[in-house]
Amino acid sequence: MSVFMKLRRNESRGHSNRGAEGVGDSRIRRIFPVDLTHGPQSCGPQWHWLQWICLCPVRSLVVRLLGMFLVVGTVGMAHACPAFFLRVPQVSRALCQQAALVPSGATSVLGQPLLVRDVAASPAQWRVLVLGGIHGDEFSSASLVFHWIGMALRDPLDTHWRFLPVLNPDGMLRRPATRVNAHGVDLNRNFATPDWVREAPLYWERRTRKDPRRWPGSAPLSEPESRYLAEQIRTFAPDLVVSVHAPYGVLDFDGPLRPPTRLGRLYLDRVGVFPGSLGHYCGLQQGIPVVTVELPNALRAPPPAEMRRMWGDLQRWMQNTLPRPASKTTGASAPQSAPVSGLH
Numbered sequence: 001m002s003v004f005m006k007l008r009r010n011e012s013r014g015h016s017n018r019g020a021e022g023v024g025d026s027r028i029r030r031i032f033p034v035d036l037t038h039g040p041q042s043c044g045p046q047w048h049w050l051q052w053i054c055l056c057p058v059r060s061l062v063v064r065l066l067g068m069f070l071v072v073g074t075v076g077m078a079h080a081c082p083a084f085f086l087r088v089p090q091v092s093r094a095l096c097q098q099a100a101l102v103p104s105g106a107t108s109v110l111g112q113p114l115l116v117r118d119v120a121a122s123p124a125q126w127r128v129l130v131l132g133g134i135h136g137d138e139f140s141s142a143s144l145v146f147h148w149i150g151m152a153l154r155d156p157l158d159t160h161w162r163f164l165p166v167l168n169p170d171g172m173l174r175r176p177a178t179r180v181n182a183h184g185v186d187l188n189r190n191f192a193t194p195d196w197v198r199e200a201p202l203y204w205e206r207r208t209r210k211d212p213r214r215w216p217g218s219a220p221l222s223e224p225e226s227r228y229l230a231e232q233i234r235t236f237a238p239d240l241v242v243s244v245h246a247p248y249g250v251l252d253f254d255g256p257l258r259p260p261t262r263l264g265r266l267y268l269d270r271v272g273v274f275p276g277s278l279g280h281y282c283g284l285q286q287g288i289p290v291v292t293v294e295l296p297n298a299l300r301a302p303p304p305a306e307m308r309r310m311w312g313d314l315q316r317w318m319q320n321t322l323p324r325p326a327s328k329t330t331g332a333s334a335p336q337s338a339p340v341s342g343l344h
């Protein structure tokens, strides 16, 4: 029952013995919208409490201003830490708010903002792009990125980090969550790799037997989420991409450098190359090293100590492996272009 229906019923009760048919209804009609032309005589104590507020211009104005304040505050909080991030395992509200994600300006198929956080040392030697949740049902991948944002905030380690913890919010928001985006596209098969038009559908039909979880889409970069990531790779020009997935429990690598042998408990095990995959697109085509982390469980994040070990191992590998151009800044520069072999 709505407030106004209650008001209408109470009004008719209150005046039923007055024999003044229609008086209550006419007063209720005046309540909504609040009629600021009514004077103080409308604020009599015999009125229902809502009427007591609504029919007095000053009180009504104060209540409406308070309401606006609460709405604006709530929306602001939602932008800082959207509710769906609370679905991510081992991410507390405090950790989510500490991440201080901001809308990138890009949105998903269903209009969800794609959120981003930059954490940059000054000066920074390298630019590193860290991605989670490109597959919406891999919750732990988003969790790891949230925890790594916290670690980068404590010490960014000569690096300009750009974190995208949930690249497929539509898939993660669905119940049940889906690997694919709202168009049913596997975003990690939608990147513009060579001969995509022939290779990607062929691979999907023959190797996956038309698995709907791995549909590459109707065209390369057909999806707003994959287009946004491709644009980030072009404009941010990362020296390294770290893409977090689950649940295969391995470490994969595509690109021109010596790969890390392990991150925490995950050991290098190159699992293959796929048409339209990010590793193929970045590592093979553009020569940008891609570390692919496959966590062992999609629903449960690793223990905090393991996440710290993985972060530490990544730092050590970066320090020992990534080139250190003397003049490098955090500004844009062209990606490395040497094509190399790669998998995933």
Ligand SMILES: [Zn+2]
Residues within 6 Å of the ligand: 134, 135, 138, 244, 245, 246
């Ligand atoms: Zn995945």
